Amino acid sequence: MIQDARIVAGFTGAGISTESGIPDFRSPDSPWMRHKPISFDLFLQSADARREAWRRKFAMDDLYRGARPSLGHLGFASLVAAGRMPAVITQNIDGLHQESGLDPDQVIELHGNGTYAKCLACGGRHELDWVRRCFDADREPPDCRMCGGILKAATISFGQAMPEGPMRRAQKLTASCDLFMVAGSSLVVYPAAAFPAFAKENGARLVIVNREPTPLDGAADLVIHAEIGSVLSVFVS
Structure with a gap:
């Protein structure tokens, strides 16, 4: 054919x-269910939600770092x-x-793509290694280095267009x-x-x-x- x-x-x-x-989101006992993504609206509205979203993101990344x-x-x-x-x-x-x-x-x-971050304001790309170093240093996700906007993993979240x-x-x-x-x-x-x-x-x-x-x-x-x-x-x- x-x-x-x-x-x-x-x-x-x-x-x-x-x-x-990398398990399917719907797989039984999937780690995704223990680290459920934060909705886009909540991510925008709450600094606490953004901190938690990044914590969950890095926890998931650690689980599948060796995937090929x-x-x-x-x-x-x-x-x-x-x-x-x-x-x-x-x-x-x-x-x-x-x-x-x-x-x-x-x-x-x-x-989208979960291997890097993007600014929600200017669209600037940021590598996750840098985002994580900043997050691990003071438990706060950094702002965009170009415009000061909110950084988010470059994925499409629930509720996002x-x-x-x-x-x-x-x-x-x-x-x-x-x-x-x-x-x-x-x-x-x-x-x-x-x-x-x-x-x-x-x-x-x-x-x-x-x-x-x-x-x-x-x-x-x-x-x-x-x-x-x-x-x-x-x-x-």
């Missing part, structure tokens, strides 16, 4: 990173390198697609592809999960690789319930 495709759109969710040691790209990530990277897949659309925030060898412009991050640029890029890729390949997404988180359905409605073939059934299995041209890495390893070069 991939051999016949002109443009393949990749779409990944938490399942591709569980094989790297899985065979699934490497399979997608090989498809991109071969010119079969222009970019990967991802719901993940772990940066493992970039670590697998993809350039940042080859990864469309719908939910989806990023317009990545959403437009994802829509454009979805509209242009003739094969849409989902790997490791439960396809229940919207609006991100709307892209596979849009691709199918636009005439593309839909392939879903996931350990568990998804709401779109019935509409897919091919469904594989298996470990992501074991399926996508055939593309690793």
